[in-house]
Amino acid sequence: MRIDVLTIFPEMFGPVLGSSIVGRAQQANLVEIVTTDIREYTNDKHNKVDDRPFGGGPGMVMACQPVWDAVQAVEPMDARPVTRVLMTPPGPTAYPAPCGATRSAASFAHDCRPLRGD
Secondary structure, three states, X not given: OEEEEEEOOHXXXXXXXXXXXXXXXXXXXXXXXXXXXXXXXOOOOOOOOEEOOOOOOOOOEEOHHHXXXXXXXXHHHXXXXXXXXXXXXXXXXXXXXXXXXXXXXOXXXXXXXXXXXX
């Protein structure tokens, strides 16, 4: 199984995913975890990944363009079908049904975006 983690903080995942059960699974070649920095897919010189919320309001949200470009770049790296897991602030709580779907997936992309600041 390959797990792609799309994030703006890829350096945070190495120590966490390299230890415990997940680290042992990687050492046994049961899972491959690849972190991708969304900032590498921005179109501006400042590697900006945030934007103001559409319609106004407090806080910042992730810009669509770098996230979409990162997903489009990462998915073809593995020929197996991909299951996307998108984490959002108002999203449903993880429960066994969706978690079970990723267990049987050959590959999935996990989008780890920061929460909106309101």
